[in-house]
Amino acid sequence: MTPEQISASAGPDERRLAGLALNPAAPVDVLLRLLANESAAVRAALCRDRALPGPVVDAVVAHPDKWTRGFFAENPYADPEQRARLVDDPEYHVRGRLAREPRAADDVCAPRPLPDRTVVRIIETYESDHLWELNRLVSPGLQRAMTTHPSPKVRRMGISRLSWTSLTPNIRAALLADPDPGVRKAAEANRRSHERLRDPDAVREDLPAHHCHARTHLLLYGALAPDVVAEALSQNAWLIAFNDSTPPETVAQLAAHTDPKVRAQVAVRSDLGPAERRALAVDPDPGVRLALSVHPALTEAERAAIDYEVEQDDSYCLWPVHDRELVPDLELVRARALSAHPLLRRRAAREMHLPADLVALLADDSDLGVRVLLGQNHPDAPAALLLRCFLEHTGRDRWHVTRHANFPRAGLARFAGGEDPAVRRLALLDPEMPAETADRLTRDPDPQVREDAARHPRLPQDRIAALLDDPELAHRAAANPALPVATMYELIAAAGEPVP
Template sequence: MTPEQIWAAAGPAERRLAGLALNPAAPVDVLLRLLADGSDAVRMVLCRDRVLPGPVVDAAVAHPDRDTRSFFARNPYVDPEQRARLVDDPEWFVRAHLASEPRAADVCRPRPLPDRTVVRIIETYEDEWRGGLGRQISPGLRRAMATHPSPAVRRMGAHSWASLAPGVRDALLTDPDQGVRDAAADSRRRYEQLRDPDAVREDLPAHHCHARTHLLMYGALAPDVIAEAWDESPWLIAANASTPAKTVALLAAHPDAEVRARVAERSDLGPAERRALAVDPDPAVRLAVSVHPAWSEAERAAIDYEVPQEEWYGHLPVYDPEALPGPEQTRDLALSAHPLLRRRAACVPTLPAGLVARLADDTDLGVRVLLGQNHPDAPAALLLRCFLEYTGRDRWHLTGHGNFPRTGLARFADDDDPAVRRLALLDAGMPADTADRLTRDPDPQVRADAARHPRLPQDRIAALLDDPELAHRAAANPALPLATMDRLVATAGRERSGPVP
């Protein structure tokens, strides 16, 4: 069953024990008993949704049930070294989940698996399982793949042909391993094919599909292909680097503003086209051309552009040092008067401390949120401010940052925004009566967090253990007495529903 189905099938007693499995104060012996005797729902929560003591990790890795081990393989909270112990698990189901990036609402980005583990996965797993490694590959290993001692890793590195240096390409083409040579030759063929107008024409599908879109955007286009695409897909050829300058000039005056905006993003845009697009009647076009690298700061400032606030600001997808701007370019971006350029600088996780401090006080919300999401040293005051001001997707991820404040938050307990009231419950010093009141909050997530608050009075915790909605949250409360924990475990075998006697 899926995790959602497992939880839906769990009865009240099982959910209560699942809450106990999350309790940070639960002693090792209680956790081991839950792991040994608990239901699927209990073992799922225990192994997947928390940090675990060493003896419990040992027991989870060695557990005879494959689903239990697979839950641990998906745990984003434990040290990746612990998850890596499952790399040679006998069940493909477990190995597939280890190779997939673990996710959680309060985890900004997964920590990479050890390099040796990723290498082992690449060497021994099926291709479809390796595709989920994503951000679990460290930047250093990703950078060294094409020259790695392992042929399997070099084969994977050969797929990044466009970013490889000429000497590295030559080495891959003459590699002692036939598989590496084949992968390199295939990557070179695909790379060169995109630069051959005749090959692009031959491979271009007649119907609309991803392959046709890819070739029209990135392939070398012959004049007849451009003419054919002019009416159906002008925004694609507007972004194509092979589109001739004369055609680009015509596209810069295209009646469709989306096409002109695509042209405005071209790095090879001529001065005449740039000047025309800088006074375009459409604000999206002016904004697109305003970040062109050819402008000086003074010229950029003369453009009438307006930067909108987005509904969502995403994390840096994959941290690859070679894909990031260099130190000088990063500094120029951070010091620019243009918010979109400063947003690019804010995404650089290696941004120097002085520029971090500068952008933490930036006037643009996007700059501040992107800095908070992507920089490991984002200051606490910035993270809290971002949470209070930003209401988009992944907002709660900010609370998972190591620098997010955990004190002084109780003052938000009466805020109109339920997410901010929930924020108040991160404060371990919240008054007991406030925590009690929030267990009756109109928002279900606030009630759930309040039921786990360590300052919640004992009588309220006891009452919530019989509450159908909040029993499993109350069982996760670290203030739960050890005697009650023992009673919950002891009675589990006799009771699968109803209140604890």
């Protein structure tokens, strides 16, 4: 069963002990006793859903049960160095979970890359079916160095992850002459695949007649002969509108296509001519005009002349770390940050290398998307901005911003009476919340607010004790750091476990 299914099937005593396993104040001895518990639900919570002190990690890594070690292998809260200790685990099950991206139950704790040496060890020794998700665990530095790494298997994986055109001429030549035959074979296959993709006759020969991934890939990225373009115009216009090899005369045709989605795709082409830009700037479809309005060839005055509208939505997400860590063209970023166009400022706002003066400027931007993207992605986002982002943005990644190092917590109890349940939940991040307020929120109509309140350290002891017998909130009350250690041992004893 999955950890979620295991948790759902747990009985009352197991749920209490699983909650206790998450208690940040539980001493090492209590955690070790929970690790020895026969309940999979207790061990899953302990090993997968929290950070663990060193002595407990030692015991988990040496635990005889492969499922227990597997829970820890996919723990997103654990230090990657600790998880890396399982790299040579004898069980296929454990190794497979280590090579997978760990995902937090609350979808807030972002996964961190494994140590480079561990990733290299996985590439060199693991079964191939373990490697399909490994890319998410590779640091940006190792990603950039894979094709020149001393290990042949790492070089081969680097070749498989990159297009031939993304490699420098020197690296291409080195890979084609590599001392390892497997690397040479992979490099040659990559080169031939690229050359075949750039050969219109080969693309025609390889193009499946039926709709499938292979046909889509070739129409998106392959060099297209005139007859292939003519055929695709009637059935796959959007795909050839994306394709860089589509000739200018066809691009002009596509700019007048009846489908606005095709015209919108044409509008973002870097090779779009002046005549097509002028036509699309006054297109009857607002989506087409918006797509054209951020074209890099336009001046600020030309953008301002377009009747576009930028909608607010919920896509202001935490940008992938490996994308944000790449150092951008700072001159381009500055131009975007100073643009009058909100979408260009949003692109600048998600850059973690944004200079301090632009951080200050965009923190007070008139566009919600700019402010939220800055708050989600910049390490120096100011506290006032972060709180404002949470209060104003109600999209799916809203809670991420509360985990920012600069997010303010003092004084949040003032939001305990808010109409929005998420805002009342925000109040529970205040470490100095009045005890009576925490008590009241354990009776809140929203279940998430009740659960968070049951774990708040300012909750009165008599209320914690009462909640330990509450079928809904017992596991949360057991995780409350204000729970007395003596009560922790009582919970263990009540479940039939020996106590000292």
